[in-house]
Amino acid sequence: MPRTADKRPPVAIGHVFLRASDVPATAEWLEAAGLRPIAHDDDFAVLELRGGTHLVVTKAARRPKAGTEAPFDLMVDDVDAAHRAYANKGFKPSAIRRGNIHDSFHVAGPDGYRVSVVSSHSGKRPV
DSSP, rough: OOOOSOOOOOOOOEEEEEEEHHHHHHHHHHHHHHHHEEEEEEEEEEEEEGGGOOOEEOSSSSSOOOOOOOEEEEEOHHHHHHHHHHTTTTOOOOOOOOOOOEEEEEOOOOGGGGEEEEEEOOTTSOO
């Protein structure tokens, strides 16, 4: 791949998939969590994350077991501010766990998923 003045990594994850029994409610929750809505209908939704990754929500036959870990986490620049914002939105975040690499907390996410929210570790590197 050719080198340019762009300091970001040359590749990104394009799409992440999530199956949900209630696509509209899941898309609404994800939008409230900070994702940008791109397209949606009753059986399909696309939401965008920083960097351009798309989270594609598709229809599942049934809900996952309550508390099933989401197949992704959400990374934020300021975990303390995100914790406050999610609490203000009624997401009922867990206590923040301070770690060696990430600080993190969990929220009860859409469709019964448990979503981890973690602090960024990109430092001053462009991502």
